[in-house]
Amino acid sequence: MSRLRALPAALVAFLLPVIGVAQPGSDHPGYFPIEDLEILPEESINLEINLTGPMMKFIALATDENDPELSKMVEDLESIRVRGADLEGVDVEEARSGIQRATTKLVDAGWSSMVRMREDDEEVYIYFKEEAGQMVGLTVLSLEGDEAMLINLVGKIDPTKLSSLAYGLDLPQLDRTTENTAEDD
Amino acid sequence: MSQWPENWSCEEVWEHLEELLEGELPETQATQIRSHLDQCAACEAQTRLAMEIRGELRALPELDAPAPLLQAVLDQTVKAQEPRLSLGELLGSWPRPIWAALAAASLILVLGLTVLSQRPTAPEQPDAAAIAQATAEARFALARVGVLTREAGLTIRDKALRDQVAVPTQKGLSQFLGQVSDAESRIPHEGVKDV
Numbered sequence: 001m002s003r004l005r006a007l008p009a010a011l012v013a014f015l016l017p018v019i020g021v022a023q024p025g026s027d028h029p030g031y032f033p034i035e036d037l038e039i040l041p042e043e044s045i046n047l048e049i050n051l052t053g054p055m056m057k058f059i060a061l062a063t064d065e066n067d068p069e070l071s072k073m074v075e076d077l078e079s080i081r082v083r084g085a086d087l088e089g090v091d092v093e094e095a096r097s098g099i100q101r102a103t104t105k106l107v108d109a110g111w112s113s114m115v116r117m118r119e120d121d122e123e124v125y126i127y128f129k130e131e132a133g134q135m136v137g138l139t140v141l142s143l144e145g146d147e148a149m150l151i152n153l154v155g156k157i158d159p160t161k162l163s164s165l166a167y168g169l170d171l172p173q174l175d176r177t178t179e180n181t182a183e184d185d
Numbered sequence: 186m187s188q189w190p191e192n193w194s195c196e197e198v199w200e201h202l203e204e205l206l207e208g209e210l211p212e213t214q215a216t217q218i219r220s221h222l223d224q225c226a227a228c229e230a231q232t233r234l235a236m237e238i239r240g241e242l243r244a245l246p247e248l249d250a251p252a253p254l255l256q257a258v259l260d261q262t263v264k265a266q267e268p269r270l271s272l273g274e275l276l277g278s279w280p281r282p283i284w285a286a287l288a289a290a291s292l293i294l295v296l297g298l299t300v301l302s303q304r305p306t307a308p309e310q311p312d313a314a315a316i317a318q319a320t321a322e323a324r325f326a327l328a329r330v331g332v333l334t335r336e337a338g339l340t341i342r343d344k345a346l347r348d349q350v351a352v353p354t355q356k357g358l359s360q361f362l363g364q365v366s367d368a369e370s371r372i373p374h375e376g377v378k379d380v
Contacts, residue, residue: 049322058311059320070320073327080326117337124337142333151330162334 025052025079025154030129030137032106034150039098039141040085047084047149056080069161077155085148095148099123099141102150106139114138114159121145128159135159189214193221198228202235203285238286242293 025031051059060075074080087095106127107113115126122144129137135158140151189211190197198221204210205218222229311319 049326051319051323051326055311055316055319056323058316059323062316062320070324070327074323080323082322082326082329115334115337117340119340122340124333126334126337138330140330140333149329149333151326153326153330162331 028078028137028154029131030152030154031079032109032111032129032137032139032152034081034083034139034152037098037102037105037150039095039102039150040083040087040148041090044085044087044090044148045083046086047082049080049082051081052079073158073161076157077153079152079154081152081154083150087143087146087148092143092146095143096123099125099143102141103127111137111139128157138162189217193217195221195225195228198222198225199231202232206232206235206239235286242286242289 026033056074056077056079060071063071063074103113103116103125111127111129113125114128115124117124123142124144125141127139127141128135129139134156136154136156138151138153138157140149142149198218201210201214201218205215210218222232
Protein backbone atom coordinates (compact mmCIF):
# COMPACT_ATOMS: atom_id res chain seq x y z
CA MET A 1 0.00 0.00 0.00
CA SER A 2 2.76 2.44 0.92
CA ARG A 3 4.48 1.51 -2.28
CA LEU A 4 1.41 2.50 -4.21
CA ARG A 5 1.25 5.86 -2.45
CA ALA A 6 4.90 6.60 -3.12
CA LEU A 7 4.54 5.79 -6.78
CA PRO A 8 2.89 9.04 -7.94
CA ALA A 9 5.50 11.23 -6.28
CA ALA A 10 8.27 9.15 -7.78
CA LEU A 11 6.68 9.25 -11.21
CA VAL A 12 6.12 13.00 -11.10
CA ALA A 13 9.79 13.46 -10.21
CA PHE A 14 10.68 11.12 -13.04
CA LEU A 15 8.48 12.96 -15.54
CA LEU A 16 9.56 16.54 -14.80
CA PRO A 17 12.83 16.41 -16.72
CA VAL A 18 11.05 14.75 -19.63
CA ILE A 19 8.51 17.58 -19.80
CA GLY A 20 11.26 20.18 -19.36
CA VAL A 21 12.91 19.45 -22.69
CA ALA A 22 9.81 20.26 -24.71
CA GLN A 23 11.50 23.07 -26.68
CA PRO A 24 14.78 21.82 -28.08
CA GLY A 25 17.41 24.52 -28.50
CA SER A 26 15.71 27.14 -26.36
CA ASP A 27 17.83 26.17 -23.36
CA HIS A 28 21.06 26.89 -25.27
CA PRO A 29 22.90 29.92 -23.83
CA GLY A 30 23.08 31.48 -27.29
CA TYR A 31 19.34 31.31 -27.83
CA PHE A 32 17.38 34.55 -27.71
CA PRO A 33 13.62 34.53 -28.30
CA ILE A 34 13.37 37.05 -31.14
CA GLU A 35 9.87 35.72 -31.90
CA ASP A 36 8.55 36.82 -28.50
CA LEU A 37 9.89 40.38 -28.42
CA GLU A 38 6.71 41.96 -29.80
CA ILE A 39 8.77 44.49 -31.74
CA LEU A 40 7.39 43.81 -35.18
CA PRO A 41 3.66 43.78 -35.84
CA GLU A 42 2.62 40.34 -37.08
CA GLU A 43 1.16 41.75 -40.31
CA SER A 44 4.42 43.53 -41.19
CA ILE A 45 6.59 40.40 -41.08
CA ASN A 46 7.68 39.45 -44.58
CA LEU A 47 10.57 37.15 -43.82
CA GLU A 48 10.85 34.21 -41.45
CA ILE A 49 13.77 31.83 -41.39
CA ASN A 50 13.88 28.93 -38.94
CA LEU A 51 16.75 26.58 -39.58
CA THR A 52 17.44 24.14 -36.77
CA GLY A 53 18.78 20.72 -35.91
CA PRO A 54 19.03 18.19 -38.70
CA MET A 55 18.50 20.74 -41.49
CA MET A 56 21.69 22.52 -40.41
CA LYS A 57 23.57 19.26 -40.88
CA PHE A 58 22.05 18.79 -44.32
CA ILE A 59 23.08 22.33 -45.36
CA ALA A 60 26.61 21.73 -44.11
CA LEU A 61 26.79 18.48 -46.08
CA ALA A 62 25.27 20.02 -49.21
CA THR A 63 27.76 22.91 -49.29
CA ASP A 64 30.77 20.93 -48.13
CA GLU A 65 32.44 20.77 -51.57
CA ASN A 66 31.32 23.97 -53.27
CA ASP A 67 31.38 26.35 -50.32
CA PRO A 68 33.48 24.97 -47.48
CA GLU A 69 33.48 28.31 -45.64
CA LEU A 70 29.69 28.37 -45.43
CA SER A 71 29.65 24.65 -44.68
CA LYS A 72 32.01 25.06 -41.72
CA MET A 73 30.08 28.01 -40.36
CA VAL A 74 26.73 26.22 -40.59
CA GLU A 75 28.21 23.03 -39.17
CA ASP A 76 29.20 24.90 -36.00
CA LEU A 77 25.76 26.46 -35.63
CA GLU A 78 22.74 24.87 -34.03
CA SER A 79 20.14 27.21 -35.42
CA ILE A 80 19.61 30.28 -37.59
CA ARG A 81 16.45 32.28 -36.99
CA VAL A 82 15.46 35.49 -38.75
CA ARG A 83 12.43 37.78 -38.57
CA GLY A 84 12.27 40.53 -41.16
CA ALA A 85 9.59 43.18 -41.56
CA ASP A 86 8.56 45.97 -43.87
CA LEU A 87 7.71 48.86 -41.58
CA GLU A 88 5.95 50.98 -44.19
CA GLY A 89 2.75 52.15 -42.55
CA VAL A 90 3.92 50.91 -39.16
CA ASP A 91 4.76 53.08 -36.17
CA VAL A 92 8.55 53.07 -36.47
CA GLU A 93 8.97 54.85 -33.15
CA GLU A 94 7.16 51.99 -31.48
CA ALA A 95 9.55 49.57 -33.18
CA ARG A 96 12.50 51.64 -31.95
CA SER A 97 11.16 51.48 -28.41
CA GLY A 98 10.72 47.73 -28.78
CA ILE A 99 14.32 47.36 -29.88
CA GLN A 100 15.45 49.37 -26.87
CA ARG A 101 13.47 47.05 -24.60
CA ALA A 102 15.05 44.08 -26.33
CA THR A 103 18.57 45.40 -25.76
CA THR A 104 17.76 45.73 -22.05
CA LYS A 105 16.59 42.10 -22.03
CA LEU A 106 19.78 41.04 -23.75
CA VAL A 107 21.97 42.80 -21.21
CA ASP A 108 19.91 41.38 -18.35
CA ALA A 109 20.40 37.92 -19.80
CA GLY A 110 24.17 38.34 -19.80
CA TRP A 111 24.72 39.27 -23.45
CA SER A 112 27.54 41.67 -24.36
CA SER A 113 27.31 44.51 -26.83
CA MET A 114 29.47 44.27 -29.94
CA VAL A 115 27.98 47.13 -31.93
CA ARG A 116 25.54 49.86 -30.97
CA MET A 117 25.08 52.19 -33.89
CA ARG A 118 22.49 54.93 -34.29
CA GLU A 119 22.76 57.20 -37.30
CA ASP A 120 19.88 59.15 -38.84
CA ASP A 121 17.13 56.61 -39.54
CA GLU A 122 19.43 53.65 -39.03
CA GLU A 123 19.95 51.63 -35.87
CA VAL A 124 22.00 48.48 -35.57
CA TYR A 125 22.60 46.56 -32.36
CA ILE A 126 24.74 43.45 -32.31
CA TYR A 127 25.08 41.45 -29.11
CA PHE A 128 26.98 38.26 -28.46
CA LYS A 129 26.90 35.61 -25.79
CA GLU A 130 30.19 34.21 -24.61
CA GLU A 131 30.83 31.00 -22.72
CA ALA A 132 34.25 29.72 -21.72
CA GLY A 133 35.92 32.20 -24.09
CA GLN A 134 33.83 31.05 -27.04
CA MET A 135 31.12 33.01 -28.77
CA VAL A 136 28.05 30.79 -28.57
CA GLY A 137 25.33 33.15 -29.74
CA LEU A 138 24.82 36.30 -31.78
CA THR A 139 21.76 38.51 -31.90
CA VAL A 140 21.28 41.32 -34.38
CA LEU A 141 18.54 43.92 -34.12
CA SER A 142 18.44 46.39 -36.97
CA LEU A 143 16.23 49.16 -38.26
CA GLU A 144 17.12 50.67 -41.61
CA GLY A 145 14.54 53.05 -42.96
CA ASP A 146 11.38 51.03 -43.36
CA GLU A 147 13.08 47.68 -42.93
CA ALA A 148 13.58 45.83 -39.67
CA MET A 149 15.50 42.62 -39.12
CA LEU A 150 15.96 40.44 -36.04
CA ILE A 151 18.51 37.65 -36.27
CA ASN A 152 19.61 35.05 -33.74
CA LEU A 153 22.47 32.67 -34.49
CA VAL A 154 22.90 29.87 -31.96
CA GLY A 155 26.12 27.91 -31.75
CA LYS A 156 29.82 28.46 -32.14
CA ILE A 157 30.61 31.59 -34.13
CA ASP A 158 33.98 32.80 -35.33
CA PRO A 159 33.76 36.62 -35.05
CA THR A 160 36.63 37.14 -37.48
CA LYS A 161 34.56 35.60 -40.26
CA LEU A 162 31.50 37.76 -39.77
CA SER A 163 32.54 40.71 -41.87
CA SER A 164 34.03 38.60 -44.65
CA LEU A 165 30.69 36.86 -45.02
CA ALA A 166 29.27 39.97 -46.62
CA TYR A 167 31.58 39.55 -49.62
CA GLY A 168 32.10 35.81 -49.57
CA LEU A 169 28.44 35.05 -50.08
CA ASP A 170 27.19 36.19 -53.43
CA LEU A 171 23.59 37.33 -53.07
CA PRO A 172 21.66 39.59 -55.44
CA GLN A 173 19.72 41.11 -52.52
CA LEU A 174 22.95 42.35 -51.02
CA ASP A 175 24.56 43.85 -54.13
CA ARG A 176 23.37 47.37 -53.45
CA THR A 177 24.48 47.33 -49.84
CA THR A 178 27.88 45.80 -50.49
CA GLU A 179 28.55 48.26 -53.33
CA ASN A 180 27.75 51.13 -51.00
CA THR A 181 30.04 49.86 -48.32
CA ALA A 182 32.77 49.19 -50.87
CA GLU A 183 32.53 52.82 -51.96
CA ASP A 184 32.98 53.85 -48.35
CA ASP A 185 36.38 52.17 -48.43
CA MET B 186 -7.74 -6.33 7.53
CA SER B 187 -8.61 -7.75 10.87
CA GLN B 188 -10.37 -4.79 12.50
CA TRP B 189 -13.22 -3.01 10.84
CA PRO B 190 -14.76 0.20 12.15
CA GLU B 191 -18.25 0.02 13.50
CA ASN B 192 -19.22 3.52 12.48
CA TRP B 193 -17.52 4.38 9.21
CA SER B 194 -16.03 7.88 8.94
CA CYS B 195 -15.44 9.50 5.56
CA GLU B 196 -11.68 8.94 5.89
CA GLU B 197 -12.20 5.27 6.62
CA VAL B 198 -14.53 4.94 3.67
CA TRP B 199 -11.94 6.56 1.37
CA GLU B 200 -9.27 4.28 2.83
CA HIS B 201 -11.22 1.21 1.72
CA LEU B 202 -12.86 2.59 -1.40
CA GLU B 203 -10.50 0.85 -3.78
CA GLU B 204 -11.13 -2.49 -2.09
CA LEU B 205 -14.84 -1.86 -2.37
CA LEU B 206 -14.58 -1.12 -6.09
CA GLU B 207 -12.36 -4.15 -6.61
CA GLY B 208 -14.90 -6.33 -4.79
CA GLU B 209 -12.31 -7.29 -2.21
CA LEU B 210 -14.29 -6.27 0.89
CA PRO B 211 -16.33 -8.74 2.91
CA GLU B 212 -20.02 -8.34 2.21
CA THR B 213 -20.78 -6.94 5.69
CA GLN B 214 -18.27 -4.12 5.38
CA ALA B 215 -19.23 -3.45 1.79
CA THR B 216 -22.85 -3.06 2.87
CA GLN B 217 -21.83 -0.72 5.69
CA ILE B 218 -19.83 1.46 3.29
CA ARG B 219 -22.66 1.53 0.75
CA SER B 220 -24.96 2.61 3.54
CA HIS B 221 -22.51 5.43 4.36
CA LEU B 222 -22.39 6.44 0.72
CA ASP B 223 -26.16 6.66 0.59
CA GLN B 224 -26.07 9.21 3.37
CA CYS B 225 -22.87 11.12 2.48
CA ALA B 226 -22.90 13.19 -0.70
CA ALA B 227 -19.16 13.90 -0.54
CA CYS B 228 -18.19 10.24 -0.33
CA GLU B 229 -20.74 9.33 -2.96
CA ALA B 230 -19.25 11.92 -5.34
CA GLN B 231 -15.78 10.68 -4.52
CA THR B 232 -16.79 7.11 -5.31
CA ARG B 233 -18.37 8.14 -8.59
CA LEU B 234 -15.18 10.01 -9.57
CA ALA B 235 -13.05 7.01 -8.69
CA MET B 236 -15.27 4.74 -10.78
CA GLU B 237 -15.05 7.10 -13.74
CA ILE B 238 -11.26 7.24 -13.53
CA ARG B 239 -11.07 3.47 -13.31
CA GLY B 240 -13.29 3.16 -16.34
CA GLU B 241 -11.21 5.58 -18.39
CA LEU B 242 -7.97 3.94 -17.39
CA ARG B 243 -9.27 0.55 -18.38
CA ALA B 244 -10.25 1.97 -21.75
CA LEU B 245 -6.64 2.96 -22.48
CA PRO B 246 -4.73 0.66 -24.86
CA GLU B 247 -2.18 -1.55 -23.23
CA LEU B 248 1.46 -0.92 -24.05
CA ASP B 249 3.51 -3.86 -25.08
CA ALA B 250 6.66 -2.90 -23.20
CA PRO B 251 9.51 -5.40 -23.05
CA ALA B 252 9.87 -7.06 -19.66
CA PRO B 253 13.44 -5.79 -19.06
CA LEU B 254 12.31 -2.23 -19.82
CA LEU B 255 9.36 -2.52 -17.45
CA GLN B 256 11.67 -3.88 -14.76
CA ALA B 257 14.16 -1.05 -15.34
CA VAL B 258 11.45 1.60 -15.02
CA LEU B 259 10.13 0.03 -11.85
CA ASP B 260 13.65 -0.20 -10.45
CA GLN B 261 14.23 3.51 -11.13
CA THR B 262 10.89 4.63 -9.76
CA VAL B 263 9.25 2.44 -7.17
CA LYS B 264 12.31 0.73 -5.72
CA ALA B 265 14.50 3.83 -5.77
CA GLN B 266 11.86 5.87 -3.99
CA GLU B 267 10.77 3.21 -1.52
CA PRO B 268 12.80 4.39 1.50
CA ARG B 269 11.79 8.02 0.99
CA LEU B 270 8.10 8.32 1.54
CA SER B 271 8.01 11.85 2.86
CA LEU B 272 6.14 13.33 -0.09
CA GLY B 273 3.84 10.33 -0.36
CA GLU B 274 3.14 10.46 3.35
CA LEU B 275 2.63 14.19 3.22
CA LEU B 276 0.01 13.77 0.55
CA GLY B 277 -1.24 10.50 1.98
CA SER B 278 -4.41 12.08 3.24
CA TRP B 279 -5.66 12.28 -0.33
CA PRO B 280 -8.21 9.66 -1.33
CA ARG B 281 -6.44 6.49 -2.35
CA PRO B 282 -8.39 5.83 -5.55
CA ILE B 283 -7.21 9.11 -7.02
CA TRP B 284 -3.62 8.33 -6.20
CA ALA B 285 -4.00 4.88 -7.65
CA ALA B 286 -5.47 6.31 -10.83
CA LEU B 287 -2.74 8.94 -11.08
CA ALA B 288 -0.10 6.33 -10.49
CA ALA B 289 -1.47 4.09 -13.20
CA ALA B 290 -1.79 6.96 -15.67
CA SER B 291 1.73 8.17 -14.90
CA LEU B 292 3.14 4.68 -15.31
CA ILE B 293 1.48 4.34 -18.70
CA LEU B 294 2.86 7.76 -19.71
CA VAL B 295 6.37 6.91 -18.54
CA LEU B 296 6.33 3.60 -20.34
CA GLY B 297 5.02 5.23 -23.49
CA LEU B 298 7.68 7.94 -23.43
CA THR B 299 10.40 5.43 -22.70
CA VAL B 300 9.33 3.13 -25.50
CA LEU B 301 9.06 6.05 -27.92
CA SER B 302 12.43 7.46 -26.91
CA GLN B 303 14.08 4.10 -27.61
CA ARG B 304 12.89 4.01 -31.16
CA PRO B 305 15.57 4.89 -33.70
CA THR B 306 15.08 8.59 -34.50
CA ALA B 307 17.01 9.06 -37.69
CA PRO B 308 15.96 12.40 -39.19
CA GLU B 309 13.92 12.12 -42.30
CA GLN B 310 15.97 13.14 -45.33
CA PRO B 311 14.46 16.30 -46.83
CA ASP B 312 14.31 16.53 -50.61
CA ALA B 313 16.93 18.39 -52.63
CA ALA B 314 14.69 21.41 -53.17
CA ALA B 315 14.14 21.84 -49.44
CA ILE B 316 17.87 21.63 -48.77
CA ALA B 317 18.57 24.14 -51.54
CA GLN B 318 15.97 26.51 -50.11
CA ALA B 319 17.39 26.11 -46.60
CA THR B 320 20.91 26.69 -47.92
CA ALA B 321 19.81 29.91 -49.61
CA GLU B 322 18.17 31.05 -46.38
CA ALA B 323 21.30 30.27 -44.37
CA ARG B 324 23.42 32.17 -46.91
CA PHE B 325 21.09 35.13 -46.75
CA ALA B 326 20.99 35.24 -42.94
CA LEU B 327 24.75 34.91 -42.52
CA ALA B 328 25.46 37.42 -45.28
CA ARG B 329 23.01 39.82 -43.70
CA VAL B 330 24.84 39.53 -40.39
CA GLY B 331 28.10 40.14 -42.24
CA VAL B 332 26.78 43.19 -44.06
CA LEU B 333 25.28 44.71 -40.91
CA THR B 334 28.46 44.08 -38.97
CA ARG B 335 30.56 45.64 -41.68
CA GLU B 336 28.24 48.57 -42.27
CA ALA B 337 28.01 49.31 -38.58
CA GLY B 338 31.77 49.04 -38.26
CA LEU B 339 32.30 51.46 -41.12
CA THR B 340 29.77 53.93 -39.78
CA ILE B 341 31.36 53.83 -36.34
CA ARG B 342 34.80 54.30 -37.91
CA ASP B 343 33.55 57.25 -39.97
CA LYS B 344 31.91 58.77 -36.92
CA ALA B 345 35.08 58.34 -34.87
CA LEU B 346 37.16 59.93 -37.64
CA ARG B 347 34.73 62.80 -37.87
CA ASP B 348 34.50 63.38 -34.11
CA GLN B 349 38.11 62.76 -33.19
CA VAL B 350 40.02 64.01 -36.24
CA ALA B 351 38.02 66.10 -38.66
CA VAL B 352 36.05 68.23 -36.22
CA PRO B 353 39.00 69.03 -33.85
CA THR B 354 41.19 69.83 -36.86
CA GLN B 355 38.55 72.12 -38.28
CA LYS B 356 38.17 73.85 -34.91
CA GLY B 357 41.93 74.23 -34.57
CA LEU B 358 42.23 75.66 -38.03
CA SER B 359 39.37 78.04 -37.40
CA GLN B 360 40.97 79.23 -34.19
CA PHE B 361 44.33 79.64 -35.91
CA LEU B 362 42.84 81.55 -38.81
CA GLY B 363 40.85 83.66 -36.36
CA GLN B 364 44.02 84.55 -34.49
CA VAL B 365 45.78 85.42 -37.74
CA SER B 366 42.86 87.56 -38.75
CA ASP B 367 42.91 89.35 -35.39
CA ALA B 368 46.65 89.94 -35.66
CA GLU B 369 46.25 91.36 -39.13
CA SER B 370 43.53 93.65 -37.96
CA ARG B 371 45.88 95.04 -35.28
CA ILE B 372 48.64 95.99 -37.83
CA PRO B 373 48.66 99.80 -38.38
CA HIS B 374 47.77 100.56 -41.97
CA GLU B 375 49.53 103.91 -42.07
CA GLY B 376 52.95 102.51 -42.84
CA VAL B 377 51.73 99.98 -45.40
CA LYS B 378 52.02 100.86 -48.96
CA ASP B 379 49.57 99.60 -51.43
CA VAL B 380 51.14 97.70 -54.22
